[in-house]
Amino acid sequence: MPLDAVVLFFVLGLAAGILKVRLPFPDGLYQSLTLFLLLAIGLKGGAALAEHASPRIVWQSLMVVGFGILLPLLAFPLLRYAGGLDRINAAAIAAHYGSVSVATYAVAVAVLDASGVAYEAYFPLFVVLLEIPAILVGLALAKGTAAGLASRRLAHETLLSPGIVLMVGGLLIGAFAGDSLAKISPFFMDMFQGVLALFLLKMGLITTEQLGALKQDGPFLAAFGVFMPLLAGALGALLGDGLGLSVGGITLLAVLGASASYIAVPAALRVALPQANATLSMAASLGITFPFNVLAGIPVYLLLAQWLHGA
Amino acid sequence: MSLSTRQRLFVLFVALTQLGLGSLLTLNGYPGVPLGVIGVALLPLAWLAGRHPATPALPRHDGDHHAA
Numbered sequence: 217m218p219l220d221a222v223v224l225f226f227v228l229g230l231a232a233g234i235l236k237v238r239l240p241f242p243d244g245l246y247q248s249l250t251l252f253l254l255l256a257i258g259l260k261g262g263a264a265l266a267e268h269a270s271p272r273i274v275w276q277s278l279m280v281v282g283f284g285i286l287l288p289l290l291a292f293p294l295l296r297y298a299g300g301l302d303r304i305n306a307a308a309i310a311a312h313y314g315s316v317s318v319a320t321y322a323v324a325v326a327v328l329d330a331s332g333v334a335y336e337a338y339f340p341l342f343v344v345l346l347e348i349p350a351i352l353v354g355l356a357l358a359k360g361t362a363a364g365l366a367s368r369r370l371a372h373e374t375l376l377s378p379g380i381v382l383m384v385g386g387l388l389i390g391a392f393a394g395d396s397l398a399k400i401s402p403f404f405m406d407m408f409q410g411v412l413a414l415f416l417l418k419m420g421l422i423t424t425e426q427l428g429a430l431k432q433d434g435p436f437l438a439a440f441g442v443f444m445p446l447l448a449g450a451l452g453a454l455l456g457d458g459l460g461l462s463v464g465g466i467t468l469l470a471v472l473g474a475s476a477s478y479i480a481v482p483a484a485l486r487v488a489l490p491q492a493n494a495t496l497s498m499a500a501s502l503g504i505t506f507p508f509n510v511l512a513g514i515p516v517y518l519l520l521a522q523w524l525h526g527a
Numbered sequence: 528m529s530l531s532t533r534q535r536l537f538v539l540f541v542a543l544t545q546l547g548l549g550s551l552l553t554l555n556g557y558p559g560v561p562l563g564v565i566g567v568a569l570l571p572l573a574w575l576a577g578r579h580p581a582t583p584a585l586p587r588h589d590g591d592h593h594a595a
Binding site: 512516519 | 530537538541542544552561572575576
């Protein structure tokens with residue numbers, strides 16, 4: 217079976233990182249690629265939303281938000297009682313796993329496009345919706361239900377994080393630009409796969425940096441990092457099937473459930489839970505779960521979606 | 528049940544789940560090898576599991592630097 221070219225760029229980054237090759241990859245370029253991907257995903261979703269807007273999407277959105285609340289509630293007891301982590305760190309990691317990774321979503325979209333599998337094009341809306349609830353649940357788990365968004369700075373970091381602003385901004389531009397969107401499509405749509413490939417090369421390098429932290433922080437987190445995506449992915453697939461999504465849609469909801477955040481959650485928790493050890497969360501989500509989803513998880517979620525849709 | 532036993536059992540459970548799922552997929556003609564490899568890699572980790580992860584109070588400030 218031929219491997220997806222985009223995924224192979226990630227493997228190249230991993231190999232370069234493991235072999236300690238000094239690839240010159242400026243931070244500015246990495247930030248630019250991130251900005252491009254967030255905007256492009258938002259634009260695509262906004263255009264689709266304008267085309268397919270219906271009351272059904274509102275109902276689906278509410279269910280997706282409920283899913284985002286459920287995931288950290290599942291992860292927390294595992295981390296706390298099976299892993300023996302303290303309440304603060306268990307809540308912080310649970311919040312990461314309840315939220316989503318835009319990079320994993322972008323890879324899943326690339327895989328579906330390459331396989332010719334159709335999906336609901338308004339999915340970026342769900343990506344945005346799934347970013348926030350897990351942060352609030354994570355805070356409630358760590359500090360009690362009064363935590364909420366009481367702090368103005370926390371509310372700002374959570375609701376106006378750069379990732380959310382760029383994606384929501386892209387969604388709105390895509391939804392309201394109409395035919396004029398065609399003017400910027402060659403840049404944002406046609407170049408998407410190439411930019412994603414470059415981005416994943418850098419992600420491969422970053423992943424190898426994060427793996428070092430797991431050497432000291434334990435086999436438990438490694439196991440958790442591959443177990444949680446399978447559990448959340450299966451639940452996401454079941455929800456997608458229940459919502460009547462297409463095979464591609466079920467796969468994407470599984471991927472969103474299975475992925476762990478690296479944008480909104482670290483930024484918000486840095487403000488809200490400064491005592492949490494960010495290395496633990498980042499090592500598990502970037503060092504284990506991201507490569508797991510990219511290399512092994514996404515094909516499994518696609519198979520599960522096909523099986524559910526067929527059944 | 529002690530923490531080390533719970534951690535070992537959890538890692539073992541995950542390893543066996545990955546191995547089982549990987550085998551099931553492979554036997555049915557699907558690409559299950561990656562899951563099987565992960566399962567095999569986790570098995571020895573079950574023996575190493577059991578110590579409480581080091582959780583220093585000082586947070587790292589560059590977590591979001593790797594954003595996306």
